[in-house]
Amino acid sequence: MKPVWVAGFGLWSTGFSDAASWIAGVPDGALVEPRATLIAPRLARRTSFLTRMAAEVLAQARAGADLAKVMSVYSSANGELRTLAALLEMLHGDGIYSPMRFQNSVHNTAAGHLSILTANPCFTTSLAAGTESVAMGLVESLALLEERGGTVIAVFADESPAGEFGLPAYNSLATAIHLSAEQGASRVRLENLRCVQTPIVRPPLPGLVENPCAASIPLIEQLQRGQSGTVPVSFGVAPWVIDLALQAEVSR
Numbered sequence: 001m002k003p004v005w006v007a008g009f010g011l012w013s014t015g016f017s018d019a020a021s022w023i024a025g026v027p028d029g030a031l032v033e034p035r036a037t038l039i040a041p042r043l044a045r046r047t048s049f050l051t052r053m054a055a056e057v058l059a060q061a062r063a064g065a066d067l068a069k070v071m072s073v074y075s076s077a078n079g080e081l082r083t084l085a086a087l088l089e090m091l092h093g094d095g096i097y098s099p100m101r102f103q104n105s106v107h108n109t110a111a112g113h114l115s116i117l118t119a120n121p122c123f124t125t126s127l128a129a130g131t132e133s134v135a136m137g138l139v140e141s142l143a144l145l146e147e148r149g150g151t152v153i154a155v156f157a158d159e160s161p162a163g164e165f166g167l168p169a170y171n172s173l174a175t176a177i178h179l180s181a182e183q184g185a186s187r188v189r190l191e192n193l194r195c196v197q198t199p200i201v202r203p204p205l206p207g208l209v210e211n212p213c214a215a216s217i218p219l220i221e222q223l224q225r226g227q228s229g230t231v232p233v234s235f236g237v238a239p240w241v242i243d244l245a246l247q248a249e250v251s252r
Contacts, residue, residue: 006178057175
């Protein structure tokens, strides 16, 4: 696939408001809810926590773009876990579902809400690929740019699981990367997304080791630090990697 250019990026996690605070490494214990300024306060209570995380990083990654005119890809390994837990509790109780909870339980909840809130008629999709959800979100995003050109914001988000599901504990995390087929003002290029046969061990990520979307953090860290190199976007025995190049290096 053709190289793409990075227009912006974002990060939100429990205790960390953005990529800069994550790099600083000092969590804010009071930060448990994303600002999600794209969502009007009167509507916020009707959206899921996962949707509010996605809205927060979407806004961070927009980099001045008109959000009504960008394509979007939403990747989440587990989707609306908190909403599902609430629905199961209702089923176990009086057996009556909340219509609002039910409409927020589908995997494309964030894509639907945020497309409506930004009046965006452009292509959007939602996917799940387990521990490779970040890599597959990038595959989808790069394929869209290859075929259609323009811009796409890829959002990766997984919320902390409820105890009922037997998943390992981890903090909530959402990240986003804004990609363009044209260079524009960007000085950061991504290229050569590929699966390699050299195993890559998951790095120690405080509170996020088991979060499937934590596979996006090495790329966000490299972007925040302005560093080039080959970056993993999944881990394990046959991981995916992508090359990040700075403009000074590209123009040699």
